[in-house]
Amino acid sequence: MKKHEEEEKVYEEGARSYPEALNGGGSPVDSGSDYEDYSDDGDSEDYGSWEEDAESGEEGATGSGSDQDESEDGNSEEFELSEETQSGESDSQEHKGSVKTNNKGKLSNDHAQIDDGESEISESDRRAEESDSSEDEVPSRNTIGDVPLEWYRDEGHIGYDVKGKKIKKKERQDKLDAFLASADDSKNWRKIHDEYNDEVVELTKDETRLIRRLLKGKAPHSGFDPYPDYVDFFKWDDAKHPLSNAPEPKRRFIPSKWEAKKVAKYVRALREGLIKLDKPKEEPRFYNLWGDDPNSKDRAGHLAYIPAPKPKLPGHEESYNPSLEYIPTQEEINSYQLMYEEDRPKFIPRRYTSLKSVPAYENAVNDSFERCMDLYMSYRAWKKRLNIDPESLKPKLPSRKDLKPYPVTCYLEYRGHEGAVVSISTEASGQWIASGSADGTVRIWEVETGRCRGVWTIGEPVLCVSWNPLSELPILAIAAGQDVLLINTGMGNEEDQEKIKELLQVEISGTAGDSDEQPLVSWLQDDRHKHEAIILRHFKTVTSVEWHRKGDYLSTVTPAGESRAILIHQLSKKITQKIPFKLHGLPVSSVFHPSRSIFFVSTKKNIRVYDLLKHKLIKKLETGLREVSSIAIHPQGDNVIVGSREGKLCWFDMDLSSQPYKTLQCHSKDITNVAFHRSYPLFASCSDDCTAYVFHGMVYSDFNQNPLIVPLEILRGHVNSNGRGVLDCKFHPRQPWLFTAGADSVVRLYCH
């Protein structure tokens, strides 16, 4: 109680002592520091710790305890608290007569919690008030010392009294009681549980007032004036002597040079217009930029401006309510996950049944940004968009009807072979065809009836058959294995037969060649067959046989024969000679020119054309194909077609260039053979994909006109066997008919 009064005094002293202090030479600020000190102690340091206490409830004690530096202080203050309440009460007696005793037993912790907002502040404020009155220490009830209260949480006491007896904790009020108490007693909110001393403190009215003032940010006591009028302690007017007798310095009464300089600078700047004092005029920002003239100037002198392509317009699927068929099923959506990321659809349609339920599009900004990036980061170029009808790409071909006749349908099938029919050949008169098969037989068929006229068993798989082009010499050349058989087919009249028999006689002695040299080919008489026959025995397998148009020479190709790969045999003299040219690459086939003494040799890549009389290379045709399989010469001899294993067909115009005039990609598999018709403007190719193509190939006598090539018909009918389809095709010498030999051991005749 005394203490408090003392304090009050101090306040008053502080207030009054300003002038004195100032008179004493201190500044008003100094005197203020007294007050600051006072507030500092309580407010800044302790307040924080106390706040913590209240918040942490029961454990709060540790907070206060943990302030190590003011360990003693804390203790003493706690004690003061209870003391002070009393003093405060006694102080406030003048206002209200009633003094309330602290009903310590009744109050509880819970109650404190209920109005802890109030209590926390009030307590801390009270502390603030008393913080520097630490001299008068009223011993607190609690004697445990400066240890965290938590340590005593489970104990029944809070220290020992002088006699060494335990100071017991009070019974706790439960929540219900607390509530009831608060309901019963309207003053109950004033009661605060002091955790440390384990007692209930009731705030007096004065104290609450104090707290309220503090809350408002005012000084705690109403009597205190924080802003007193300033009273100057120094008075010059009445003084007799000046403070200083020094003469006035010059700078006091002459104008400043630097200022003048600065002013001059500003003036110059103003004159020059560097500093403008008036505000810049507001001009209308927008005006008729383009004017009303519709044909104003063009953008000139720059590169051509390429406008950005407009963004894609949305389709039905982007609708908020698309028709049901635009919405993918769940399985489809799942299957998108299996796709590559770039293939995945970027937008999955969804359906909302009302416009209200459409959510905000989450990628709106991203999309806009992407568009911006596209606009200034990506290349722009004019691209020609082909907006053409695919039909217009197709070349205008003459109608197929006008190009008739040509083989169209299968008219006859010649059956009898047991293996794949590898090669066929038509007789010069067109009455007969011969077919050689992989089963080692050669058959002769009557074309019109399909009757098999004769069968020779060769023994080895036949690779090539070829009729002598002269009709009076019906000799058949058969290539099988290493042998080439020249067989008298026994056709033709008596005279012819005699002639043939004469031709097909080989003297044993005339086995050709000199004794010291290995003969190129051995000419042997064959006795196995009932007809006369000659065997030309090669040293490697012969793959193809071709007759010269006069029927006396024939050429054979043995691909593995190296320097003896291509041989030319003369039937009448029974001579064999090598061709006097070097071959580049493996030979595939060789053909005689239909009218001149020119010889075509095809290797895998190129075709070489030789003049046999002059012994000279005339031309080299560069096919550009991977592997040539067959070659045929136009009956006029200026055009060559070449079939390749990649299914391409090349047409060469010999007069034009050594490059193909036209390359037709028609077959999907190897072309096995190509053929020209002798009189009709037709040619054909057959392939392992079981089809044969018939083309119209018109060659004009006019040099300015390029050959006309029109595909006419695709002939089907053969069946694939062992991956092979049609193995050979030959035209009928007079009719526009085509024979095809298939790997399915059938020979077919296609007629118009």
Next chain:
Amino acid sequence: MPKHYRPPGKKKEGNVAKYVTRSQAVKLLQVNLSTFRRLCILKGVFPREPKKKVKGNHHTYYHLKDIMFVKHDPLLEKFREMRTYDKKLKKAVAKKNKDLYERLRTRKPTYTLDRLILERYPKFADALRDLDDCLSMVHLFAALPALERENIEVKRIHNCRKLSHEWQAYIARTHKLRKVFISVKGIYYQAEVEGQKITWLTPHALQQVLPDDVDYNVMLTFLEFYETLVAFVNFKLYHSISVKYPPILDPQLEALAEELYALSRYLDANTRSSRPSGSNQVESQENEKQHDESDLRLAQLQHQLPHNEPGALMHLVEDAAGEDEEDEDTKECENLFKDMKFFLGREVPRESLLFVIPAFGGIVSWERDGAPFREADQSITHQIVDRPTQGHIFLSREYVQPQWIYDCVNARIILPTEGYLVGRVPPPHLSPFVDNEAEGYVPDYAETIKHLQAAASNEVLPMPGTVKEDLEDPQRLLVEGIIDRAEANEAAEKKRKMATLEKQYHDELKLELEGAQYSSSMINQNMESNAASGEAREKPVPDLQQIADDSANMSKIVMSRKKRRLLEAMEIGKKRKQANVDLLKERKKKSEAGQSSKEK
């Protein structure tokens, strides 16, 4: 290197001399990369692809001329000035030179983009052509929240909003809107201004999210240019209908966030007042109206428009006199919703409908302060509602979902409202931008709409036809004097004959075509019958498909490789398209099957 500064030993021509990489360009311009970007965006400079990329594939190449074009722009100097200004300001702050700071702050260097716009778009039509992106962006930003962190200022958002409203008001006033499409991404509008089709996208009026993985600096630079462009375009357009720009809005409506309505009123008022009076209106009415209008205008200019009965005022200025220069399309659009009065519920997208309905000649109100008329108005014909049930129903009007409006607009006819009534799931909303025939798949509802359109036009069409004939006959009467009935009969006979001949010819042609296709097979059959000589004939008759394929293949064989590849590519494209269509058809079939099974 520019031509005038080419060190010895550098190339004079070719790709090396013509194209520079981006880093080279930045070095050449002596700016930093971000400034370079800004310059490129504002100047509209884009990379160009050289035939040969000299420095490698991973560089961006600019044409040297483009870069020199940027270099000679005053904007470059301006940017440098701004940089130095920033430095000065910083220094003033650092030196605590408050005076200087204050003075500098008022002298911030600014630049304008009008010269750039004129340079990039020398003609107004050019500007309109490139307006798509501008409008989409401006509309997007009008819906975005301001974000201090990304420098998206409130001022700019408001400006965007203003610009978009001005644009919409112009379009609605002049009835230039052609198509509207509600997609998941937002609402697409297509207008036709001066022959240019302008399509823009407005986001749905919902809270937009601002993603983090976006460089807002780039977008804001674009927006800066777009804002200016749209403002100038708006100026020109407003100018063309003789309305002052920028418009002065009724502050009360502005406060209620009804800028669009305010704008439309402003436009109406202005165009009406500026139009010369001289139509067939009653004079007194005219006078009264003009008086009213001048009042309105005055009030608007003084920002003190009394807020009593804006609807009546609107009605006064609403009926527009026929404009001669309007084309057929515009007239059609203008009269679509004529004599219809709409009322919008709270839950429908108001901004969009307030734009669309007046653009097609309707009158519209909504449920809020400042609306022209109230819900209880008896003259309302349609109320737009988007809720499962409607509590109180006025019998005099129809309650339809908002999609009805959009579908009507796209179909250009008043569709029956049965499918769009409250509580029903509306029929599918179809995109007006798709050419169904070209796409190869016509959705059911498109078919329905087409029928309705045909029906609607049939109602109208026969009338002019008959009228014409009627007109023609009297004309002939007048010219010839005598009705030569025999001659007329003869002519009719001739015509009929010609028709029959033509028909015959067509038939023949058709037959020929078929014959060409099937001739081979026919011959085949003939041959087959001829050659029936007891031979085994297991060979199947080649089917028609095979023949068709063959004939297609035939011509392909003779084509050059280039053309063949092209054709194949086309075929692949076609196939893909067909696959899409097939998928749609299959889905449809499935869904129909599902429905029918459910019904059972």
